[in-house]
Amino acid sequence: MADTLHKLDDTDRQLIALLRDDARQSVSQLAQRLKVARGTVLNRLRRLEHSGVISGYTVRLRPEAEPHRIRAWMGIVVEGSSTDAVLKALRGEPAIATLHSTNGRWDFMAELRADSLEAFDRALGRIRAIDGIANTETSILLSTHKV
Template sequence: MDETDRKLLSLLRRDARASLSELADALGVTRATVRARIDRMRARGEIEGFTVVTRGGDEAAPVRGLMMLAIEGAGAGRLTERLLGWPEVVAVHSTNGRWDLIVEIGTDTLAALDRVLAEIRAQPGVRSSETSLLLTTRRGAGGRP
């Protein structure tokens, strides 16, 4: 990946719906070059897909938290797959250090968050947990939602 690819990715992170012409103008290359670079990055797996970020995303689930989990044995993969099917689970991250997984959760009320936390703690293999509420989110130009 060269500097042009990195700039292209940065532009796409800001606006994945930008036209090939807009991207080409910003990069000082042709539309064909932009299309070829996007296709190449998709083929190599550097771009996995595109997404929509809604303005009301935090409003739909205003109570948000990060739940850190310590897992017994080798059950992190199974638990990750199970949790990804829950509507309140935004994402599951594997990590190093004290915690094995970090679960992003979004609900409409504190009571709903409390219920989800209790249900996750009751899952087989969960040894311990710690949860932090997200109060404010700020995103950088290259940050993902």
């Protein structure tokens, strides 16, 4: 897939941007917006899906649709050579929606989700108790803004 990512042209990138904005657009709508034939859009979609560049389609909910859902970012510092063990433990944590390895201050950034403050507190306790985690810092997301 790495080779495929480097071979994306402007039309591929525009198609992906349109899908990110609204993946329910019809092939005809996409073709019209890209000013290309429907067949071109279909072929590119098949190629992007087959190569794994597009790995799936999903539903994005507005934050207001889940008003009581708590979301947060957690920065995680790992002790010494515990990265593999910590990663394995984090992958099993149900409160973690996404997990990213990073450079700089944090070894991992995790997006946490919980249905209540109590559930959020329990998730924080479970994560902080994982052997090999040296430090964490968590920020609750208050609002989301479209870029």
